Amino acid sequence: MRIYLGSDHAGLELKNHFAERLSGLGYEVTDVGPAVYDAADDYPPFCVETARRVVADEGSLGIVIGGSGNGEQIAANKVPGARAALAWNEDTARLARRHNNALLAGIGARMHTVEEAERIVDAFLTAEFEGGRHQRRIDLLAEYERTGEPPALPGK
Numbered sequence: 745m746r747i748y749l750g751s752d753h754a755g756l757e758l759k760n761h762f763a764e765r766l767s768g769l770g771y772e773v774t775d776v777g778p779a780v781y782d783a784a785d786d787y788p789p790f791c792v793e794t795a796r797r798v799v800a801d802e803g804s805l806g807i808v809i810g811g812s813g814n815g816e817q818i819a820a821n822k823v824p825g826a827r828a829a830l831a832w833n834e835d836t837a838r839l840a841r842r843h844n845n846a847l848l849a850g851i852g853a854r855m856h857t858v859e860e861a862e863r864i865v866d867a868f869l870t871a872e873f874e875g876g877r878h879q880r881r882i883d884l885l886a887e888y889e890r891t892g893e894p895p896a897l898p899g900k
């Protein structure tokens with residue numbers, strides 16, 4: 745499986761850790777950057793580019809890493825077609841794939857030990873989308889993104 749990784753300065757070290765670890769596990773890893781630490785490296789360029797690569801490469805997944813993972817996930821979600829979820833424990837990581845068919849996980853490097861982050865990322869990468877009613881919900885959002893027409897409220 746192809747994995748794209750991106751971060752800001754706060755996520756750089758953990759991103760580099762995952763580049764090595766996931767390659768070692770047999771994933772085909774593309775590191776979108778940054779390459780070296782610079783406190784001026786903000787998350788939008790790296791996370792948007794990571795999400796663009798994932799959307800353009802069907803079947804791939806992405807991990808965007810910052811201090812909290814919040815801004816990184818928000819940035820990734822600005823890319824049309826991207827679905828990024830903040831994965832803050834193993835359950836939310838797994839559900840991001842099973843229920844949301846998330847293409848990217850946002851991870852907070854300042855929120856976890858390296859071992860915790862590994863378990864979260866492993867849960868994300870190994871879970872599978874369940875389809876069914878979850879696909880219907882994803883389709884509603886995709887249609888909103890495509891047309892600008894908000895999904896109709898159920899007439900109750």
Ligand SMILES: O=C(CO)[C@H](O)[C@H](O)COP(=O)(O)O
Nearest residue numbers: 754810811812813814815816
């Ligand atoms: O998590 C983040 C965005 O959601 C950033 O990594 C965080 O805001 C960076 O903070 P600082 O500039 O103080 O290192």
